[in-house]
Amino acid sequence: MKPFAYVRAGSLREAAAAYAQRPGSRYLGGGTNLVDLMKHGVETPGTLIDLTRLPLHEVEEQPAGAVRVGALVPNSDLAAHPLVRSRYPALSQALLAGASGQLRNVATTGGNLLQRTRCPYFQDVSKPCNKREPGTGCGAREGVHRDHAVLGHSEQCIATHPSDMAVALAALDAEIELYGGEGATRRVAATEFHRLPGEEPERDTVIRPGEIITAVVLPPAPAGAVSLYRKARDRASYAFALASVAAVLELDAGRVRHVALAFGGLAHRPWRATIAEERLIGAEPSDAVVREAVEAELDRARPLRDNAFKVVLAHRLACDALGTLIRSAGGQPPLPRTP
Missing domain, CATH: 3.30.43.10 (Uridine Diphospho-n-acetylenolpyruvylglucosamine Reductase, domain 2)
Structure with a gap:
């Protein structure tokens, strides 16, 4: 010790x-x-x-309809909160998909955002890892990397970010509230809070030394929007995502008025699918349109020797999630899911 x-x-x-x-x-x-x-x-x-x-344990509704979540709110409490379940179902679903019930009772909102990768080379101090010890190399690149990144990775690091909650926050356009000492505060968009590895894989986030996460702020939920979170993993519980997706959708007169799509398990941070979103905005969302939009996003993928299956898996998850939301937003019952 x-x-x-x-x-x-x-x-x-x-x-x-x-x-x-x-x-x-x-x-x-x-x-x-x-x-x-x-x-x-x-x-x-x-x-x-x-x-x-510290007094950071509350979930509070803001005057304009936003919701402020204290950084010390346990994951289980946040998942069960009526405001979250009714307005941001993707967030509740993402939290319930993470870890075990016992861990969710203890893990905090702020800590969830700051958790480190589960790459085995990072967690084993006998192995080379640029994230743990810059300059030592990336053992996973030529080693065991089935679970690793297919998007946004670098020569220095191919690790993935493990949080389910962060993927939902990226799709929901949440902001992270930070305290930097002497009363100084700032907010960072959830989509910009985590970093791609680049040449500095040891830096997971844009948080500055000494800053404290004080809250997560969720914007007002559009009245007509629907959302969900889907996760694929090797076993049904207590496992990190091979691929996951958080999606938010709003239709207007049969066309996509708003869409947000974020992938988990594919990159060093939650991956906001901006190309797919651009293709879908204003479109009549047929199955073909959805498939083409998601394919255009995943064309950016650079799979490694053993993880190309993740690209196919992510494509199917995203199409399934968006199809479910399209039917829900259009007043149609979801199609039966294949067991």
Whole structure:
């Protein structure tokens, strides 16, 4: 066991000050990912700064119809909240698709966004990994990479982001609220919060040193919009996505008025499918139009030796999800799903 100091923060200002005074610190919420990484020796913080007593546990409706989710709201509570279930079903479904019930009871909204990749080369300190130790190489590129990225990867890293919740937030155009000390706050679009690896795979997000996630802000849900989340995995529970999709759709007079599509399990961050969205806006959404739009998006994929199946899987998931939403938005019952 490597020794570390422990600080229980009583306020955001106190937490940020403690971080500034103690290089190598980490903020602690539920700890469901951080503590595991400490056990493996991947994370070796000199100090843990406990945030759990800060007033960040509420889900609040804003005057204009937005919903503000405190960073310490447990995943299980957020999934079950009436506002989320009624207005943002894709988010509730994504949360329930993640981890186990026990972990969802402890894992927090902020911590979910900050969880690290489950790439086995990252989690094994005996293996080379540019994300864990820049400059050592990417063991997965020529090694075992069936679960790895097919979009947006680089020579430095082919890892995928593990969060289900983050995929739904990207499709819902949510924003991440950050506190940077001395009262300074800013918001970052969920689509821009996580990074592609590029030449700095060790940087998962655009968060600045010492910043604290304080909330996730969901915009008002369009009255006619429908949404859902679909996930494909190797087993029915407690498994990360091979591919997943969050979709939001609104029709007007039989044409697509608004659509948002985000993929999970395919890239270093939730992948917003902007090409597919552009093809679908204003279109009469037939099965053929949907297939062509999704194909145009996935033409950007660069699969590796063992994971080309992910492209086909993602295409089928997206077409199925969008088809379900099109029928739902048009007042038609969904087609029966193949067992």
